[in-house]
Amino acid sequence: MIPSERMFHKGAPPTGGHRARKKERTRHAIEDAAIELFSERGYDATTIDDIAERAQIAPSTFFRYFPSKADVILGDQNERLPALQRAIIDRPASDSAIDALRAALQEQWVAAIDPDRTVRITQVIASSPVLSGHASAVGHGWQIAASQALARRKGLDDADQKCWMAATVALSTFGEAVKTWIDDGCEGDLAAAVDRGFDTLLALCVEWTS
Amino acid sequence: MIPSERMFHKGAPPTGGHRARKKERTRHAIEDAAIELFSERGYDATTIDDIAERAQIAPSTFFRYFPSKADVILGDQNERLPALQRAIIDRPASDSAIDALRAALQEQWVAAIDPDRTVRITQVIASSPVLSGHASAVGHGWQIAASQALARRKGLDDADQKCWMAATVALSTFGEAVKTWIDDGCEGDLAAAVDRGFDTLLALCVEWTS
DNA sequence: CCGAAATCGGAGTTGACTCTCAAAATCTAG
């Protein structure tokens, strides 16, 4: 009796069981179906029923896996944040704020993502205001995290305006570089494109202060 | 007969008539009711019926004035764009890109808006992903416009990467300065806060290039 | 084979947005 004492607890489900594996497969099927359809006909023009049909599930099952339509695309973008912060803090003190951010973004983001998937997701996000909104909230979270990390690296207050502004500028540079790379058809290396963006920024800094 | 030949044409309605004035009044009533309600209980929690009731109109009348719920807030943000571009281009050649943008934004935006209204609208926008998405699209439009203006000022190609990046950095600096000012309770002068933001940016440029 | 968990299927809710038609309100001419 009292099955909950003999059964698995929510926090520690078996990762290898048939059940868990099937759930993973279903989850992936839904994600894949959704991204495909979003790419084909756009986010707003795709209904839950469409996704369910292609993923071979009942419409109501969709919501067992994702709390809302938007969450299929925006799954845990904040997962990488702690690693990013650590990478920023661990940069040698000789790095300027912009160099630290550039290096941290290169190793924690550019090197860690699946470019193909990222490109498709980015395009889908750009196709709908709702998703753009969620994405800009995510970007805001990154900015706060980066700003904090920069401040800690120098032993400054979390709200230090220079750190805040450095994070703003670096992340918008980064974002634009990525977006430009995608808009230009993903030619060449993403890492190189990001580097080019930061180089352009530094060249502008020279112009502006001379 | 054939009244359309004797009546006003669509392109040139009388601006002073009773009719036109009442329409303007109704439009304002809707806008005011909407912004009030959005501020009170949030964008998503406000229905068209709520707005209609407070504005004393029928729900269906709402859509005769605004094509969608979002448009009550996001009315013609692009109206000021041509003036902004002209202001950028007309800046003396001795101005750097960042100085030109700073000055143009100060005179065409900071000096031209109603701060109270802008603050309320900004807060409402931040309260909903849909609106944030639309707003970031508007911001993107500004960026393109600013970038073009910068390029023309120097006789460069519209797609020049330095101009593009300068616009990116300047506008995100500007946006953050405004947001910070609002988050801090609108203490002091908005123009001064914007100037402080740009000063911080330039100080960072010095740090990064030394 | 038995109990737990996941799924199905379908009905139900909500709110944005559309459409229509008849009832005001407003304009212009005489």
Add this chain to the structure above:
DNA sequence: CTAGATTTTGAGAGTCAACTCCGATTTCGG
């Protein structure tokens, strides 16, 4: 000022899709 044309509004029904709920059924694990 009045009559007739026109525009605007009100009221209500109707669509569509996200999201919720629930009872019945299937699938899985021991």
